Every structure is written in structure tokens, then in C-alpha cells.
Amino acid sequence: MDISSDLIQFTRSKVAVVCAGANNILDLGLTMEFLETHCVPVISYKFDYFPAFYCRSSGLRSPHRLDDEAMIA
Numbered sequence: 001m002d003i004s005s006d007l008i009q010f011t012r013s014k015v016a017v018v019c020a021g022a023n024n025i026l027d028l029g030l031t032m033e034f035l036e037t038h039c040v041p042v043i044s045y046k047f048d049y050f051p052a053f054y055c056r057s058s059g060l061r062s063p064h065r066l067d068d069e070a071m072i073a
Contacts, residue, residue: 007035021052022050022051044066045066046067047062
């Protein structure tokens, strides 16, 4: 599988992870599908697209967008 090996831990932990997006050398579509399948919410802050690490947009629409950091917290 061409997805990040730490995604399984996201399905087991009750923590929020703030990141700049998934590593863009991986299959981002498969990464998004894995997170959705395992009920891990993906929320983009003030942007409609899922980020790709150093790139603001991966070209994949984010499942959720929130513009208020208090709502995310």
C-alpha cells in the first residue's frame, strides 16, 4: 500500500493531529480513502482542498472545511 504507515495509529488514538497535509510522494487519493473508511475526520482550515505537505492543494477536495479555529478545537 502506498500510504503513510502511521495512519493506522490515527484510527486508534483519540487525539487531534494538525499537519500541513500528507506527504505528496504517497498516493493521496488512497490516503484520503483510508482515513474516510476508518472514520478519521479530515478538516481543512480556510481552504477547500486537501493540502499536500509543501503544496497548498493536492487537487483533492477536502471532505470538510472550517474557517473558525475554535470550531475545530
